Amino acid sequence: MSDFLWRLTEAAGKEGTVRAAEPMKKHTTFRTGGPAAFFAAPSCVEDILALVRLCREEEMPYYILGNGSNLLVSDKGYGGVMISTEKLDGCQTDGCRIRAGAGLLLSRIARKALESSLTGFEFAAGIPGTLGGAVVMNAGAYGGEMKQVLEAVTVLTREGEVKRLPLESLDLGYRKSCIPREGYIVLEGEIRLEPGSPHDISSKMEELAARRREKQPLEYPSAGSTFKRPEGYFAGKLIEEAGLRGFSVGGAQVSEKHCGFVINRKDASSEDIITLCRQVQERVKMHSGVELEMEVRCLGDF
Numbered sequence: 533m534s535d536f537l538w539r540l541t542e543a544a545g546k547e548g549t550v551r552a553a554e555p556m557k558k559h560t561t562f563r564t565g566g567p568a569a570f571f572a573a574p575s576c577v578e579d580i581l582a583l584v585r586l587c588r589e590e591e592m593p594y595y596i597l598g599n600g601s602n603l604l605v606s607d608k609g610y611g612g613v614m615i616s617t618e619k620l621d622g623c624q625t626d627g628c629r630i631r632a633g634a635g636l637l638l639s640r641i642a643r644k645a646l647e648s649s650l651t652g653f654e655f656a657a658g659i660p661g662t663l664g665g666a667v668v669m670n671a672g673a674y675g676g677e678m679k680q681v682l683e684a685v686t687v688l689t690r691e692g693e694v695k696r697l698p699l700e701s702l703d704l705g706y707r708k709s710c711i712p713r714e715g716y717i718v719l720e721g722e723i724r725l726e727p728g729s730p731h732d733i734s735s736k737m738e739e740l741a742a743r744r745r746e747k748q749p750l751e752y753p754s755a756g757s758t759f760k761r762p763e764g765y766f767a768g769k770l771i772e773e774a775g776l777r778g779f780s781v782g783g784a785q786v787s788e789k790h791c792g793f794v795i796n797r798k799d800a801s802s803e804d805i806i807t808l809c810r811q812v813q814e815r816v817k818m819h820s821g822v823e824l825e826m827e828v829r830c831l832g833d834f
Contacts, residue, residue, distance in 0.1 A: 543572075543579065545582075556605040556610065561753055563796055564604070565607065572614070574615070580620075584615070594613040594614075598634070598662035602665060603829050605831050610832045620633035620664075622720075628724055629723065630644060630725065633663065650726065650727065650728060651725060651727070651732070651736075652681050652725040653681055655677075664721075668711045668718060673740075686718075689715070706760070756827075759812075759813075760825045762823070774815045782801060783797055783800030794812075
């Protein structure tokens with residue numbers, strides 16, 4: 533075992549998980565991506581702090597990984613440490629508040645809200661991401677978004693300080709926050725909801741799930757909406773109007789069901805996906821003059 537791998541294992545703690553040359557297709561919803569040099573899943577905040585400190589001391593790049601639902605990793609992999617928050621999955625309720633770890637899936641928080649007769653989080657039940665990623669991107673769907681329900685987050689700062697930040701300091705907007713800019717790592721979030729009827733909450737969740745199944749290509753790996761919504765437009769409509777419904781590159785395809793989704797239809801590589809996305813951007817720009825911006829984060833050498 534290399535010295536760095538040994539030190540990484542020590543930093544991750546007894547309950548943590550560390551692996552070398554970990555295929556990232558196992559950790560992204562696109563189901564593509566080459567190996568990360570190292571993969572670490574610490575089990576507590578103190579171990580995340582130790583891992584980040586080690587990476588900074590060794591000048592080793594690192595990336596904080598949630599569910600990989602908004603991430604495209606290069607086929608060449610990532611030459612650093614993927615620090616997964618998957619084990620930061622605690623969840624407690626206190627009246628109308630839910631406190632959840634950054635690695636907890638939004639679907640599990642929605643179920644917890646239902647069990648606690650709390651309404652307001654139904655919109656997030658079908659978003660395939662974690663709380664941490666949802667806060668960073670101010671995730672939303674069907675008229676709801678995180679800034680409507682988020683009360684505060686606890687973050688790790690660049691200086692290694694654990695800090696609680698109220699909602700108003702997060703600069704949440706359409707698919708953005710101050711978190712990447714400030715170099716924060718989300719550790720947990722506090723959500724405030726309202727009392728509601730379990731029957732009504734369940735019915736709303738079922739209704740939104742049915743709408744997703746009807747309109748989205750859930751049967752294929754994807755990262756959800758691939759492009760941000762341009763002001764005054766809808767990305768999917770622009771793509772369709774450019775004649776790109778079903779357009780494919782290798783195993784990647786613009787969904788025939790919803791043009792706003794790029795899907796891994798048949799053993800696509802990350803290169804297939806990024807090539808398709810770039811061609812979509814070019815064709816839409818030529819057809820409508822609108823520049824599409826990718827919502828998906830690209831990591832590694834493309």
